Amino acid sequence: MTIPLSCYLILSGILFICGVLGFLIKRNIITIFMSIELMLNGVNLSFVAFAAQWHALSGQMFVFFVMVVAAAEAAVGLAIIIAVYRTRETLNVDQVNLLKL
Amino acid sequence: MTENPNLWLIPVLPLAGAAINGVFGRELPKKAITAIALGFCGAAFLLALKIALGFSASEAPYSFELAPWIRAGSFQADFSFYLDQLSLVMLLVVTGVGFLIHIYSVGYMADDHGYYRFLSYLNLFMFFMLTLVLAKNYLLMFIGWEGVGLASYLLIGFWFTKDSAAAAGKKAFIVNRIGDFGFLIALFLMIQHFGSLDFTRVFAAVQPLQPEIAGTGLLTSIGLLLMVGAAGKSAQIPLYVWLPDAMEGPTPVSALIHAATMVTAGVYMVARSHVIFERAPGALTVVAVIGTLTALFAATIGIAQTDIKKVLAYSTVSQLGYMFMACGVAAFSSGIFHLMTHAFFKGLLFLAAGSVIHGVGGEQDMRKMGGLRTFMPWTFGTMGIATLAIAGIPPLAGFWSKDEILGRAYQANPLYWLIGIVTAFITSFYMFRLMYMTFGGDYRGAPVGGTHGHDDHGHEHGHGWPHESPWVMLGPLVVLAILSVVGGFVGIGGGFEHFMAPVFQTAPGSELAEGAGGEAANKGLEYLLMGVSATIAFAGWFFAYLFYSRRLELPARIAASLGGLYRAVANKYYVDELYGSLFVKPLVEGSTAILWKGIDQGVIDATVNNAADEARHVSDNVRHMQSGNLRSYAGWVAAGGAVVIAYMVWIGVR
Numbered sequence: 001m002t003i004p005l006s007c008y009l010i011l012s013g014i015l016f017i018c019g020v021l022g023f024l025i026k027r028n029i030i031t032i033f034m035s036i037e038l039m040l041n042g043v044n045l046s047f048v049a050f051a052a053q054w055h056a057l058s059g060q061m062f063v064f065f066v067m068v069v070a071a072a073e074a075a076v077g078l079a080i081i082i083a084v085y086r087t088r089e090t091l092n093v094d095q096v097n098l099l100k101l
Numbered sequence: 102m103t104e105n106p107n108l109w110l111i112p113v114l115p116l117a118g119a120a121i122n123g124v125f126g127r128e129l130p131k132k133a134i135t136a137i138a139l140g141f142c143g144a145a146f147l148l149a150l151k152i153a154l155g156f157s158a159s160e161a162p163y164s165f166e167l168a169p170w171i172r173a174g175s176f177q178a179d180f181s182f183y184l185d186q187l188s189l190v191m192l193l194v195v196t197g198v199g200f201l202i203h204i205y206s207v208g209y210m211a212d213d214h215g216y217y218r219f220l221s222y223l224n225l226f227m228f229f230m231l232t233l234v235l236a237k238n239y240l241l242m243f244i245g246w247e248g249v250g251l252a253s254y255l256l257i258g259f260w261f262t263k264d265s266a267a268a269a270g271k272k273a274f275i276v277n278r279i280g281d282f283g284f285l286i287a288l289f290l291m292i293q294h295f296g297s298l299d300f301t302r303v304f305a306a307v308q309p310l311q312p313e314i315a316g317t318g319l320l321t322s323i324g325l326l327l328m329v330g331a332a333g334k335s336a337q338i339p340l341y342v343w344l345p346d347a348m349e350g351p352t353p354v355s356a357l358i359h360a361a362t363m364v365t366a367g368v369y370m371v372a373r374s375h376v377i378f379e380r381a382p383g384a385l386t387v388v389a390v391i392g393t394l395t396a397l398f399a400a401t402i403g404i405a406q407t408d409i410k411k412v413l414a415y416s417t418v419s420q421l422g423y424m425f426m427a428c429g430v431a432a433f434s435s436g437i438f439h440l441m442t443h444a445f446f447k448g449l450l451f452l453a454a455g456s457v458i459h460g461v462g463g464e465q466d467m468r469k470m471g472g473l474r475t476f477m478p479w480t481f482g483t484m485g486i487a488t489l490a491i492a493g494i495p496p497l498a499g500f501w502s503k504d505e506i507l508g509r510a511y512q513a514n515p516l517y518w519l520i521g522i523v524t525a526f527i528t529s530f531y532m533f534r535l536m537y538m539t540f541g542g543d544y545r546g547a548p549v550g551g552t553h554g555h556d557d558h559g560h561e562h563g564h565g566w567p568h569e570s571p572w573v574m575l576g577p578l579v580v581l582a583i584l585s586v587v588g589g590f591v592g593i594g595g596g597f598e599h600f601m602a603p604v605f606q607t608a609p610g611s612e613l614a615e616g617a618g619g620e621a622a623n624k625g626l627e628y629l630l631m632g633v634s635a636t637i638a639f640a641g642w643f644f645a646y647l648f649y650s651r652r653l654e655l656p657a658r659i660a661a662s663l664g665g666l667y668r669a670v671a672n673k674y675y676v677d678e679l680y681g682s683l684f685v686k687p688l689v690e691g692s693t694a695i696l697w698k699g700i701d702q703g704v705i706d707a708t709v710n711n712a713a714d715e716a717r718h719v720s721d722n723v724r725h726m727q728s729g730n731l732r733s734y735a736g737w738v739a740a741g742g743a744v745v746i747a748y749m750v751w752i753g754v755r
Contacts, residue, residue, distance in 0.1 A: 023735050032731075097729030 008049035015042030029081050029091045033074075040070050107148055108182045109167045111192065112231035114145040119224035126217025135207050138220035142203045142227055146196040152184070153193055158603060161185045164237055164301075171240070178298055183237035187604045190437060191234040191369055194444045198361045199227050201577035205452050206353040208573035209459060219259060219351065226252035230362050234369060239288050239298040242370070246284065246334065249363045250277045256358060257350040269346040276343040280333015284370075287326035294319055304376040312380045320377055324384025327374055328391070335367030335421045338395045342677055344418055348410040352455030355410060360417050360451050361444040368424040368440050372433040375605055379431060389429020389513070393520050396422030398674075400527040404534070405660075405671040408465050409454050412535050416491065417447055419524060423506050426517055432509035434601035438592050439506055442498035445588045446490040449581035453484035456570040456578065457539060461546055467535065472544040476567040479575045481540045483582040488536050490585040492529035493638040495631075501589030504634050505598075508627055518630070522637055529641025537649035 051059025229248025
């Protein structure tokens with residue numbers, strides 16, 4: 001039996017919305033970071049689902065790209081987070097607000 | 102027409118000197134600066150001499166085209182030079198007197214820290230003045246005309262830290278602009294009607310025109326506008342006010358620019374344009390009247406001045422008036438003759454006055470001089486010769502040229518002659534007054550020493566008495582003194598006039614030819630007029646001797662009895678005050694109220710300021726979006742994304 005496309009898309013949507021909500025609500029930078037990964041993976045899932053549905057390889061290709069970019073982003077992002085923690089001694093985004101007027 | 106390939110070098114040589122000294126002068130040693138300035142100027146003089154020796158009347162006029170400049174349609178104005186008898190005389194006067202004054206400046210300015218700047222400016226002046234006299238078209242002449250104005254401005258305000266000097270420079274520049282405006286409009290009229298500014302072409306176009314008896318036509322307009330320009334440059338009524346103030350400059354500048362050369366540019370220009378003026382009797386009458394009035398007016402002011410340079414300044418204005426009087430009665434060669442002799446003796450007077458000022462430590466007030474003949478015999482002797490020359494004592498230079506002008510003026514209108522002879526008397530009187538006050542009697546000044554107030558030499562003499570100047574200054578004095586004695590002899594028996602004749606004799610049967618025919622009949626009259634002017638000159642001397650050497654109390658008593666008239670003369674007839682309240686004050690106030698407060702502040706500044714205020718106002722409200730709260734930014738991004746998606750789903754792309 002095949003699982004219909006809609007199920008994948010609903011799951012993908014749920015993952016994405018979880019990511020958005022986590023991004024908006026959480027205050028810890030690490031958690032926010034994980035929420036971003038969640039959104040990326042939600043999108044990845046929809047790509048893969050569409051690729052399987054239409055037998056098109058480009059969706060799979062995109063997922064690889066997204067993963068590579070996400071890995072690079074994680075490396076840079078974590079480095080920034082460590083740097084922020086060293087200077088500010090906090091990971092609360094509401095306290096990292098020196099750029100405001 | 103023969104090409105004379107060296108002609109263009111004459112103006113360019115001083116320009117090279119000015120450029121080298123102006124750019125590198127700060128680093129160069131003083132000897133090198135002197136060598137460059139004198140070398141280039143002297144080379145120009147030698148070249149001018151060489152050209153003069155090879156000058157032949159049959160081949161004149163020479164012309165030489167250096168490079169094309171403006172060629173627009175049929176209009177053409179090139180860098181081209183022109184040499185005839187008129188420009189040859191000007192060339193020799195400018196380079197010769199100019200070179201002597203350069204030598205003098207080496208001594209006079211020796212201790213000024215702006216030494217290289219001064220010599221560079223002098224060379225620059227020579228370049229523009231030579232361009233002016235050698236130009237072949239009015240436009241190039243105008244370049245020189247403006248250039249000498251610039252050099253004059255720079256040199257009057259040479260000691261720019263002194264407020265009065267800076268103001269005098271500005272005054273000279275602005276008053277000259279008024280004259281230049283008239284000159285420029287005359288040039289526009291020429292372009293419009295003759296399609297060219299080239300001397301030969303314009304004059305060829307004017308030649309066949311009839312004299313405008315009614316005096317309302319094109320040539321009269323051009324002539325009058327040219328006269329406006331000449332009145333500005335040559336300090337004639339009503340634009341003479343800048344020249345006395347120009348005495349704020351160093352004395353060699355007064356000698357070179359404001360006596361010998363630049364101020365005579367107007368006379369040269371009128372003489373050069375004689376073809377136009379001869380066909381515009383109305384304009385010519387205006388020239389004569391202005392010249393005559395200026396001669397008298399300035400001479401009367403000269404009587405009551407106590408500043409030695411101011412006396413000479415008014416004397417210059419007065420003598421320039423004579424030259425215009427000569428041009429106004431169509432005796433152009435007499436005007437140029439007087440221009441030449443005047444360059445000798447007035448240049449000498451100024452240089453000698455500079456020597457006096459130098460010797461007494463910067464004092465310019467004649468009341469604080471006196472008795473200097475024992476301290477500075479050479480200066481006394483040379484200045485005495487110049488005084489005899491300007492007063493018109495025969496047989497010195499001034500007598501011949503002045504007498505020629507007066508004779509020609511008598512033929513035109515005895516009234517001109519009468520005013521001229523009165524002026525000659527006054528001239529003689531105030532010049533000998535100057536001599537007696539400066540050199541006669543006993544020394545009345547303070548011991549010369551530390552304070553070098555006016556001319557600001559800044560060097561110490563270390564002893565208490567006036568002293569003679571160094572030979573580098575006296576040398577030029579002696580040369581000019583010799584020229585002041587013998588310079589007039591070229592004019593005896595119409596020699597100078599004869600030399601000039603090819604330039605000024607344009608139409609047969611003109612006034613010049615008539616003069617030659619009627620000469621025999623007028624011989625008796627001529628000698629009578631000569632006798633009168635000589636007597637008048639001696640009379641002026643006598644009265645000056647009486648007032649300022651014998652009965653010293655008389656001048657004060659006469660001044661007291663004249664009362665208001667004396668005060669008016671001593672205050673230069675309040676002309677500066679009149680101009681101040683008539684033109685300057687309304688201009689300043691109008692500019693302040695309308696242009697500055699009204700337009701500049703009210704419109705331009707207000708526009709900019711309001712725009713800036715508005716931008717800040719808007720930004721003040723908008724900046725609250727930049728909260729610095731990362732989650733609020735994320736919220737905005739999410740909301741924006743939601744809006745885009747909603748748009749695409751319900752309204753947009755299908």
